[in-house]
Amino acid sequence: xxxxxxxxxxxxxxxxxxxxxxxxxxxxxxxxxxxxxxxxxxxxxxxxxxxxxxxxxxxxxxxxxxxxxxxxxxxxxxxxxxxxxxxxxxxxxxxxxxxxxxxxxxxxxxxxxxxxxxxxxxxxxxxxxxxxxxxxxxxxxxxxxxxxxxxxxxxxxxxxxxxxxxxxxxxxxxxxxxxxxxxxxxxxxxxxxxxxxxxxxxxxxxxxxxxxxxxxxxxxxxxxxxxxxxxxxxxxxxxxxxxxxxxxxxxxxxxxxxxxxxxxxxxxxxxxxxxxxxxxxxxxxxxxxxxxxxxxxxxxxxxxxxxxxxxxxxxxxxxxxxxxxxxxxxxxxxxxxxxx
Amino acid sequence: xxxxxxxxxxxxxxxxxxxxxxxxxxxxxxxxxxxxxxxxxxxxxxxxxxxxxxxxxxxxxxxxxxxxxxxxxxxxxxxxxxxxxxxxxxxxxxxxxxxxxxxxxxxxxxxxxxxxxxxxxxxxxxxxxxxxxxxxxxxxxxxxxxxxxxxxxxxxxxxxxxxxxxxxxxxxxxxxxxxxxxxxxxxxxxxxxxxxxxxxxxxxxxxxxxxxxxxxxxxxxxxxxxxxxxxxxxxxxxxxxxxxxxxxxxxxxxxxxxxxxxxxxxxxxxxxxxxxxxxxxxxxxxxxxxxxxxxxxxxxxxxxxxxxxxxxxxxxxxx
Numbered sequence: 001x002x003x004x005x006x007x008x009x010x011x012x013x014x015x016x017x018x019x020x021x022x023x024x025x026x027x028x029x030x031x032x033x034x035x036x037x038x039x040x041x042x043x044x045x046x047x048x049x050x051x052x053x054x055x056x057x058x059x060x061x062x063x064x065x066x067x068x069x070x071x072x073x074x075x076x077x078x079x080x081x082x083x084x085x086x087x088x089x090x091x092x093x094x095x096x097x098x099x100x101x102x103x104x105x106x107x108x109x110x111x112x113x114x115x116x117x118x119x120x121x122x123x124x125x126x127x128x129x130x131x132x133x134x135x136x137x138x139x140x141x142x143x144x145x146x147x148x149x150x151x152x153x154x155x156x157x158x159x160x161x162x163x164x165x166x167x168x169x170x171x172x173x174x175x176x177x178x179x180x181x182x183x184x185x186x187x188x189x190x191x192x193x194x195x196x197x198x199x200x201x202x203x204x205x206x207x208x209x210x211x212x213x214x215x216x217x218x219x220x221x222x223x224x225x226x227x228x229x230x231x232x233x234x235x236x237x238x239x240x241x242x243x244x245x246x247x248x249x250x251x252x253x254x255x256x257x258x259x260x261x262x263x264x265x266x267x268x269x270x271x272x273x274x275x276x277x278x279x280x281x282x283x284x285x286x287x288x289x290x291x292x293x294x295x296x297x298x299x300x301x302x303x304x305x306x307x308x309x310x311x312x313x314x315x316x317x318x319x320x321x322x323x324x325x326x327x328x329x330x331x332x333x334x335x336x337x338x339x340x
Numbered sequence: 341x342x343x344x345x346x347x348x349x350x351x352x353x354x355x356x357x358x359x360x361x362x363x364x365x366x367x368x369x370x371x372x373x374x375x376x377x378x379x380x381x382x383x384x385x386x387x388x389x390x391x392x393x394x395x396x397x398x399x400x401x402x403x404x405x406x407x408x409x410x411x412x413x414x415x416x417x418x419x420x421x422x423x424x425x426x427x428x429x430x431x432x433x434x435x436x437x438x439x440x441x442x443x444x445x446x447x448x449x450x451x452x453x454x455x456x457x458x459x460x461x462x463x464x465x466x467x468x469x470x471x472x473x474x475x476x477x478x479x480x481x482x483x484x485x486x487x488x489x490x491x492x493x494x495x496x497x498x499x500x501x502x503x504x505x506x507x508x509x510x511x512x513x514x515x516x517x518x519x520x521x522x523x524x525x526x527x528x529x530x531x532x533x534x535x536x537x538x539x540x541x542x543x544x545x546x547x548x549x550x551x552x553x554x555x556x557x558x559x560x561x562x563x564x565x566x567x568x569x570x571x572x573x574x575x576x577x578x579x580x581x582x583x584x585x586x587x588x589x590x591x592x593x594x595x596x597x598x599x600x601x602x603x604x605x606x607x608x609x610x611x612x613x614x615x616x617x618x619x620x621x622x623x624x625x626x627x628x629x630x631x632x633x634x635x636x637x638x639x640x641x642x643x644x645x646x647x648x649x650x651x652x653x654x655x656x657x658x659x
Contacts, residue, residue, distance in 0.1 A: 174355050176590070181597030183363070186627055189619035190366055266483045270601060273485045274616060293489055293605070296509070299497040309486045317481035 049251070049330075056329040063325030066318040073315050077132035084130075087114070089123035091130045092281050096121050106301040116303040118291060127283035128307050134284040135315065138199055139265040145203035146264070147257050150210025151249075155241045157211065158218025168211070175208040181270070188276040195278050202267050206260065213256060217249040251330045258323035262316040269312055285312045348646060352639040359635040360412065360628070364405055367624040395421065408628075417632070418625035427629035430614060435633070437512050438610035442599055444526055445533035446588075452538040454577075454584065457545020462572060464550060476539035484598050488532040488605035495528060512608045529606050533598045537591065544587055549580040589645035592638045 057063050076083070084090055099121030101107055109116040115124035157168035184201045191197055221227065222245065230244045271277035272286025273293075280287050285308040292298040298305035392398045396407065411418060417427035456476070460469040479487070496507045507528055513521040552558065553576050561575045562568075600612030607613075611630050618626035 170351075170354075173351065174358055181600055183359075183631065185600070185616065185619055186363055186366055186631060189622070189627070262481065269483055270485060270597075274601070274604060276619075289485065289489065293485075296497075298489060299493060302493060305489055305493070309490070312486060313482055316483070317478065320477060320481050 053251075053326075053329040057325060060325045060329065062321050063329075066322040066325070069314055069318040070322065073132055073311065073318075074136060076129050077136050080126070080129035080133055084126050087112075087123060087126055089113075089126050091126050091283050092122065094121045095123070099123070106297070106304055108301070109303055115307045116301065118288065118301075118304050119294075119297055124288070124304065124307055127288060128285070128311055130283040131285040131288060131308060132311065132315075134195070134278055134282065135265050135268060135312070138195070138202070138268040139261045139319075142199045142202040142206070142264045142268070143257055143260045145199065146206040146260060147210055147253060149203060149207035151214050151246070151253065153207065154211040154214025154249075155218055155245065158215040159222055159237065159241050159245060161219075161222075165215070169215070172208045172211050172215075175205065176212075184271065185274065185276050188271065193271075193276050193279045195282075198268055198271055198277050201271070202264055206264070210253070210256060210260075213252055214249055217252060218245055221245050221248050255323065255327045255330060258319065258326045262319035262323070265312070265319070266316055285309075345643070345647075348643045352643060355639055356632070356635055360409070360632055361405075363628050363631050364408060367628060412632070417629040420626055421623050422621065427625050430626060431611065431629055431633055434609060434611045434614045434630075436514075437608055438599055438603070438612065440512075440515065440522070440526060441529050441533065441602060441608065441610065442595055444530040445537075445598075445602075446595065448530050448534035449537040449541060450584075450588070452534065453541025454545050454581070456538070456542040458549060458572065458577060460542065460546040461549035461553065464546075469546075472542060476542045478539075479535045480539035480543075482536060484532060484536055484601045485605055487535060488528070488602060491528050491532055492605070509607075511606075512610075529602045529608065532605065533595070533602050536598070537594070541584060541587070544584055545580065548583045549576055552576050552580040585645055585648050589642050592641045592645075596634050596638060 080091075089095070095117065099107060099113065099117040106119055106121075107113055107117045113123050113125065115128060118124055118127070153168055153172070157165045157172075184205060187201055187204075188197055227240060227244055230240050235244070268277055269284070269286035269289070272284045273290045275290065277286055278284050280291070288308040289305060289312075292301070292304040292308075389398070396404060399407075408418065415428065417431070419426055420430060456472050460472050463469055492509065496509050499506060506524065508521075508525045511525060513525055515522040549572075553572070558571060558575055561571045566575075596612075599610065600615065602608075603610045603613040604616060611634060615627060615630040617623075618630070
């Protein structure tokens with residue numbers, strides 16, 4: 001197959017996938033690709049838009065490098081106990097003798113402490129590994145909740161329309177116009193900072209944009225003939241929403257989710273930095289950066305600031321690049337951050 | 341136009357009302373030990389009850405809420421629990437600092453974002469475009485507080501060690517007292533807040549302008565013999581700005597959040613700083629006051645942004 005024909009057919013497929021023009025999980029259980037013989041060449045028969053998107057993504061060098069960085073950091077997080085065992089330093093263990101200079105200052109990176117030590121003589125390398133766990137955990141779980149709530153609200157608003165739509169749309173408007181961080185910190189200050197509160201707060205204020213996107217997509221899908229067909233077959237509204245409509249809005253949701261993860265990770269770090277996230281002495285990147293800032297300590301011990309900051313930057317950058325590529329894989333015509 | 345304005349103002353008032361109610365509920369329904377901490381460690385239950393009565397905290401919630409709303413409508417945000425200072429006074433001294441940071445940063449972020457976006461869009465895929473893209477992506481992924489601390493490290497600490505003491509470590513000087521020092525002390529906060537957002541706006545402008553430049557009326561303008569500069573700025577950019585303005589309206593909430601972080605990095609006691617401090621002290625009147633003023637600012641600015649559409653894009657009719 002020539003490169004040129006491949007590209008054009010892919011472009012069409014991608015558009016179809018994103019504008020949600022077809023039924024991926026049809027009641028007959030076949031993928032969307034098989035139905036495609038009328039407008040696509042026979043060669044690509046049997047490949048669903050999902051497979052096509054995945055193949056495009058796999059050929060995208062930026063995406064694969066980003067993915068590699070993400071996998072590395074995830075491994076770093078998963079193997080945190082191993083890192084602690086390897087160095088023999090506990091995550092909150094204070095090395096007042098070997099971990100601090102005679103003046104009581106943090107030690108620069110060396111053979112024993114690879115990333116140096118912090119103000120209490122703790123190993124920054126081990127703490128970075130444990131901090132990665134919090135960042136990734138919050139990033140994934142909060143994004144999951146956000147998407148779940150947003151999808152349900154968006155489906156209901158878009159599918160039922162009328163009064164439900166009006167009310168839910170107003171609620172979405174209101175949530176979107178809230179100064180998020182101020183409200184989040186008020187909430188955290190009342191109920192106390194903790195991991196679950198952080199996740200709840202983030203999800204609480206991020207679902208609205210997901211809901212808005214989903215609602216817009218559902219509005220156009222619900223008028224399609226196969227929805228009418230499902231209804232005339234006697235399918236319940238719940239079944240139509242989740243079995244017939246939902247699979248067709250998955251592509252934009254996945255794109256949005258990939259781009260939401262880095263912003264959630266930054267929000268968690270910001271809350272921690274302000275002392276309103278996961279409370280100390282738990283090692284999180286935000287907490288570490290905040291401890292480095294206290295008393296201008298990072299000016300004497302730049303590594304204290306540098307390592308958690310770099311990890312945070314690399315992880316968000318990788319997710320942003322990956323998200324950009326995922327969007328490109330689903331919709332090759334769209335504007336993207338990095339051109340190939 | 342008028343109908344649109346009325347509808348937007350009504351929605352704005354609804355948002356504000358809900359904000360007040362939610363924040364109020366949050367702080368007053370939840371058991372607070374402010375009376376206890378005010379009374380000191382050895383207070384008798386009677387003293388605590390007395391303090392509660394003085395603060396009006398012994399009343400049923402709906403009475404407190406009603407009283408708060410009435411006061412609010414009279415421009416009274418209540419009193420600081422600890423120093424008995426009117427909240428309006430605290431906000432009055434914090435607001436100019438926050439506005440200074442926010443306004444300056446928005447100017448930089450819009451200018452930088454739109455100009456870079458135009459540069460990128462005029463020559464897509466050129467070296468300039470690619471460089472700007474990489475920079476945008478980098479700054480876009482950089483959390484505000486990391487950027488702020490990094491700027492402080494290099495421009496305050498390293499420069500001072502090198503003997504150049506241009507940038508102060510933080511703090512704020514009134515514009516009226518010393519405009520130059522005011523400017524000098526705000527450069528780093530402005531950049532901190534602006535660079536992260538400018539990146540996003542570069543991308544937005546680039547995409548939006550590229551779309552517009554592909555349209556027929558641009559070809560018409562070119563074939564009329566207009567200069568390229570006039571085509572890009574007068575005909576192209578003007579309508580390409582609409583999505584930028586929309587995004588700016590949405591990002592005002594983000595701006596408020598960014599200000600909180602920036603103020604805390606640079607130790608400027610503006611609204612965000614006061615809010616974080618009040619939160620640590622459980623000083624509810626101050627927190628509620630700050631949240632209401634911030635929400636009010638966002639609502640008003642959003643309405644202004646919506647009106648700007650009609651000015652920017654002659655095709656938009658507000659109704």
